[in-house]
Amino acid sequence: MTRISVKVDGTAYEDEVEPRLLLVHYLRDHLGLTGTPIGCDTSNCGACTVDLDGETVKSCSVLAVQADGSEVTTIQGLAHDGEWHALQKAFHERHALQCGYCTPGMIMAARDLLRENPAPGPQEVREALEGNLCRCTGYQNIVRAVLAASRQEVSP
Numbered sequence: 001m002t003r004i005s006v007k008v009d010g011t012a013y014e015d016e017v018e019p020r021l022l023l024v025h026y027l028r029d030h031l032g033l034t035g036t037p038i039g040c041d042t043s044n045c046g047a048c049t050v051d052l053d054g055e056t057v058k059s060c061s062v063l064a065v066q067a068d069g070s071e072v073t074t075i076q077g078l079a080h081d082g083e084w085h086a087l088q089k090a091f092h093e094r095h096a097l098q099c100g101y102c103t104p105g106m107i108m109a110a111r112d113l114l115r116e117n118p119a120p121g122p123q124e125v126r127e128a129l130e131g132n133l134c135r136c137t138g139y140q141n142i143v144r145a146v147l148a149a150s151r152q153e154v155s156p
Helices: 023-030 086-093 103-116 122-128 139-149
Strands: 002-008 011-017 049-052 055-058 071-073
Touching: 011 023, 023 049, 049 103, 055 103, 086 103, 086 139, 103 122, 103 139, 122 139
Parallel strands: 002 071
Antiparallel strands: 002 011, 049 055, 049 071
């Protein structure tokens, strides 16, 4: 067992974990943060995307011990005081989810895009979300939602 200290969604945690434990399993099984889904365990789908020290990562490809001393933001950490993040609102308003399985990863990847490029075009959104798969083919509405959150699109 290895001792780790990590801040997740603004809360500090210290835990003993197996060195081989994936970050996604730490978040879900140890901390009960089930908003980050396990989509494939191979880093192909992006559903488990989280923010690790300001960078988006697929949490199924990061060990929990690698997050020691780091700050992690999950989809659950985006809302503040009961208010959804602009991307969460836009996904809801633009019907950018069907089954919802990809939604946390899509929102986290889109958040990273908007931090780097606050006014992306549709093609830039598509390229930024390239590593995230939607099995329900909701891509058009996902792109619309990201553009709406960036205030590039104003109507639903």
